[in-house]
Amino acid sequence: MTAxxxxxxxxxxxxxxxxxxxxxxxxxxxxxxxxxxxxDSCAEHVAGLGAVRLVGADxxxxxxxxxxxxxxxxxxxxxDAFDAFPPVHRPATREQHVMAWRDWTTxxxxxxxxxxxxxxxxxxxxxxxxxxDPVDVLGPAEQWQRWSVAVAQLxxxxxxGADGPVVEAVSGEPLALARGTTRAVLRRDxxxxxxxxxxxxxxxxxxxxxxxxxxxxxxxxxxxxxRLLLDLAVARHLAKGT
Amino acid sequence: xxxxxxxGTAHEVAARAITWLHANRALGAFADNxxxxxDDPNSVYKPLGEAALAASLVLREGVxxxxxxxxxxxxxxxxxxxxxxxxxxxxxxxxHTMLTDPLECYAPFAxxxxxxxxxxxxxxxxxxxxAITELVPNRRLAVANGHRVVGIPRDDDWDAxxxxxxxxxxxxxxxxxxxxxxxxxxTVFHLTDWGARPHGLPEHVADYLAAWLPVWVDVWAExxxxxxxGELLIVGACLPEPRVDAAExxxxxxxxxxxxxxxxxxxxxxxxxxxxxxxxxxTAVVATVAGTVALSRLLGSDA
Numbered sequence: 001m002t003a004x005x006x007x008x009x010x011x012x013x014x015x016x017x018x019x020x021x022x023x024x025x026x027x028x029x030x031x032x033x034x035x036x037x038x039x040d041s042c043a044e045h046v047a048g049l050g051a052v053r054l055v056g057a058d059x060x061x062x063x064x065x066x067x068x069x070x071x072x073x074x075x076x077x078x079x080d081a082f083d084a085f086p087p088v089h090r091p092a093t094r095e096q097h098v099m100a101w102r103d104w105t106t107x108x109x110x111x112x113x114x115x116x117x118x119x120x121x122x123x124x125x126x127x128x129x130x131x132x133d134p135v136d137v138l139g140p141a142e143q144w145q146r147w148s149v150a151v152a153q154l155x156x157x158x159x160x161g162a163d164g165p166v167v168e169a170v171s172g173e174p175l176a177l178a179r180g181t182t183r184a185v186l187r188r189d190x191x192x193x194x195x196x197x198x199x200x201x202x203x204x205x206x207x208x209x210x211x212x213x214x215x216x217x218x219x220x221x222x223x224x225x226x227r228l229l230l231d232l233a234v235a236r237h238l239a240k241g242t
Numbered sequence: 243x244x245x246x247x248x249x250g251t252a253h254e255v256a257a258r259a260i261t262w263l264h265a266n267r268a269l270g271a272f273a274d275n276x277x278x279x280x281d282d283p284n285s286v287y288k289p290l291g292e293a294a295l296a297a298s299l300v301l302r303e304g305v306x307x308x309x310x311x312x313x314x315x316x317x318x319x320x321x322x323x324x325x326x327x328x329x330x331x332x333x334x335x336x337x338h339t340m341l342t343d344p345l346e347c348y349a350p351f352a353x354x355x356x357x358x359x360x361x362x363x364x365x366x367x368x369x370x371x372x373a374i375t376e377l378v379p380n381r382r383l384a385v386a387n388g389h390r391v392v393g394i395p396r397d398d399d400w401d402a403x404x405x406x407x408x409x410x411x412x413x414x415x416x417x418x419x420x421x422x423x424x425x426x427x428x429t430v431f432h433l434t435d436w437g438a439r440p441h442g443l444p445e446h447v448a449d450y451l452a453a454w455l456p457v458w459v460d461v462w463a464e465x466x467x468x469x470x471x472g473e474l475l476i477v478g479a480c481l482p483e484p485r486v487d488a489a490e491x492x493x494x495x496x497x498x499x500x501x502x503x504x505x506x507x508x509x510x511x512x513x514x515x516x517x518x519x520x521x522x523x524x525t526a527v528v529a530t531v532a533g534t535v536a537l538s539r540l541l542g543s544d545a
Contacts, residue, residue, distance in 0.1 A: 145460060178415075179457045185416035186461045208453060213414055 015042060015051035021226035023055065026062045027233050033059045036073035039080075052081035056106040057156040058230060063113055064159045065237040070113045078110050091131055098153045100131035105162050112161075134169035141173040148180020148196060155195035155231060158202045158238065170199055174207040181209060190222035194231035201238035211239040248488040249540040251495050255504075256533025257310050259526045260300060262502030263293055264313035267320045269519035276324075278333035283343065286324075289523055291347035294321040296530040298350035299436055303538040318354055325351075328358030335364050340375040342385045349391040362392065369394050379406035380425045383432035391435065401444070404433060409447060415454040420470060423458060427473040430480050437480040437535035448482050459490050466508025468497055472528035476535055484539035491536070494529075504529040 019038055026033045035052060042048030052059060059078065062068040087103035088096050131137075138150045157166055170177060177199055184193035197218060201211035215235045222228055270293060272286050280287050300306055300314035325331055328348065335344040345365050348358070368374065369389060377385065386398045404410040408418075409426040418426070430451070433442040443451070455478055462470045471494055478485035498504045503518060505511050506525040512518050 144456075175453060178453070182415045182454065182457045183460055186418070186457065187464075210414065214416075217414075217416070 011044060011047045012050035012054060015044075015047040016054035017226050018042075019048075019051040019055045020058070020230045023058055023061055024226060024230040024233055026068075027065065027230075027237070030062070030066055030068070032062050032068040032071055032074065034071070034074065035059050035077040036071070039077050046084065049081040049084040052078055053085045055156075056102045057109050057159060057162060058234070060106075060109050060113055061159060061230070061234055061237075064109070064161055065234065075110065075114045078106070082107065088131070091136075094137070094150070097131065097137035098150065101137055101154055101166055102156055104129075104131050105157050105164065108164070109159075109162060130165055134166045137166065138169060141176040144173075144176035144179045145183060147173070147176055148183070149192065151177060151180065151199060152184070152192045152195035155198045158195075158198035159234065160202075160238070167202075171203055171206070174203060177203065178207050178209045181214065185214070185217065188221075190218060191225070191228055194218050194222060194228045194235070197235040198231055198238060201235040204239060211235060215239060246486070246488075246540050248486050248491050249537055251488070251491045252486065252533040252536040252540070253306065254533070255491070255495050255498060256300070256530050256537065257306055258498055258502035259504060259529035259533065260296065260306075260310050260313050260317070260502075263296065263523065263526045263530065264317050265501075266515070266519045266523075267293070267317055269516055270321075270523060271324055276330060278330060278337045280334070287330075287347070288343070289527075290321045290324050291343075291350065292524060292527045294318055294347075294354075295350040295436075296527040296534075297321070298354040299531050300534050301354050302438070303534050305538045305541055306534065318351070318356065322351055322356045328356070328361050332358055332361040332364065335361060335368070339368060339373050342374055342377065342381075342388070345388040345392065346384050349388040352392045362394070365389075365392060366394050369396055378425070379403065379410070380408075380428045380432070383407065383429055387432040387435055400433070400442075404429070404444060404447070409450075410444075412446060412450040415450075415457060418458065420462070420467065423462070423470055424473065427470075427477050430477045434480040436531065437476070437539060440480055440482040440484070440539075443480070443482065451477060451481060452483065452485065455485060456487070456490075459487075463490070463493050466497075467506075468494065468504060468508075469506040469525040469528055472504065472525060472532050475532040476528065479532065479536040479539050484536070486536045486540055494532075498529065502526065 022038045023033045039045060039048040039052070060070065063070050087107060088100040091097040091100040137154070139147050141147050151170055154166055157164070177196065181193060181196040181200055184196055197211065197214050200207050200209050200214055204211045215232055219232055270286065270289055276287070297314040297318040300310055301318070304311065322328070325347070328351065331344040331348050334341065344361065348361060348365070374385060383403055386396070386400065386403055389396050389398070407425065407429045408422050409429040430443065434440050435442065455474060459471055459474045462474065475490060475494060478487065499511070503511065503522050504525040506522050512521065
């Protein structure tokens with residue numbers, strides 16, 4: 001069995017939940033995520049690397065939302081995770097398309113953040129080697145139910161500076177996003193709703209939903225799963241425009 | 243100009259539903275001589291008014307075939323006879339001055355030309371002195387529309403009545419539950435007089451519904467709440483820009499039985515005819531109204 005095939009086993013999922021909690025704490029304290037420190041604390045190093053791959057670009061949330069510095073050790077830690085579990089380059093299934101866009105975003109942000117302070121808005125790197133057409137991963141927006149589930153799976157792209165074709169595609173469909181979010185809340189699919197809340201907050205100027213009320217509703221109703229709380233924390237920062 | 247194929251679906255649903263209501267109408271009769279003091283107004287009395295409403299709208303729109311128009315007339319007259327050609331409503335209004343249900347029940351009969359002069363005199367008087375019991379806001383709109391349909395002049399502040407409803411305040415679209423969704427549908431029914439006055443909806447309410455109806459239909463269809471889904475389909479058909487979505491209508495039509503029964507929800511349908519009628523008559527009314535108004539709006543918008 002290759003390391004990649006083992007991603008998603010319970011130990012990786014547990015480690016990913018722990019890392020999400022770690023990032024959430026960092027966001028709360030206004031400090032960097034200390035990914036390397038997290039890996040040091042993992043009993044099983046490979047599981048820790050798998051967690052970094054699963055949490056992906058969200059390990060950069062403190063940098064992107066609060067301007068925290070990215071430490072060299074953390075750059076190396078994320079790079080190690082990609083060495084252990086190489087990025088998806090030629091996606092075929094829908095799941096692989098999702099992973100490919102997450103990987104594309106994470107590696108792109110890693111490169112940019114490792115090079116220095118965040119560029120000013122609108123000066124992000126040119127888009128190169130994208131994993132394909134956004135419609136391949138999102139599907140048609142007319143089918144907003146399925147479309148919004150894919151958008152939720154790509155919630156780690158709802159970060160300041162993580163722009164690109166998927167972000168542009170989602171920005172072009174504010175009503176589909178709002179409908180999918182409302183549907184998730186009504187179905188009490190809180191995990192999906194929290195992921196979509198990030199997009200709603202990111203695109204708050206064009207989406208016909210109040211991100212602050214949405215995040216608060218989810219905070220009060222959705223329990224205390226670390227992954228979900230991280231999505232809500234990111235959404236809260238995005239709603240404030242930070 | 244070609245008519246949207248979903249018009250055929252809407253027509254079929256309505257035609258089957260009224261055929262079922264008509265065929266089973268005797269099951270909706272009073273068990274004995276009903277008086278103005280109804281022990282349980284929701285068991286027979288209210289459903290008679292709802293069947294009459296469906297029939298009156300089939301007749302008002304006149305878009306279904308000759309068979310359905312005959313069924314609608316016969317169904318309306320059956321209900322009217324059960325209410326002793328309005329005497330029961332008249333006696334009930336005299337006995338219980340503050341009740342609004344005689345007016346609400348009477349409106350579809352009046353719309354279809356079944357008039358009761360003495361009842362209208364009492365209704366005009368109770369209206370003049372505002373002898374109207376306190377009601378939830380969407381029900382208050384039902385009374386306002388009842389007065390409008392019967393032709394009793396009032397100076398109701400429709401904007402204020404609308405603002406008092408859940409829908410009128412256009413809350414966050416997830417701040418809704420099954421019961422509140424029914425409140426919202428009825429707000430639309432009365433503001434638009436069941437699709438006859440689409441512009442009776444304030445513009446911001448129409449925009450709000452256009453945005454969120456698809457979500458509500460989706461979640462309640464997933465929960466197999468077909469009665470509510472049917473009501474939401476009526477709402478779509480009542481919008482200034484009618485929403486008659488083919489996929490939503492196909493899903494609704496797919497649950498209709500061959501004899502025209504539309505199950506109210508996903509629970510098993512009883513074998514016993516009386517039980518079947520009691521459980522599912524409301525949904526047949528909803529399906530008749532939904533199909534009729536949708537078809538009429540589609541034909542109207544293509545004209």
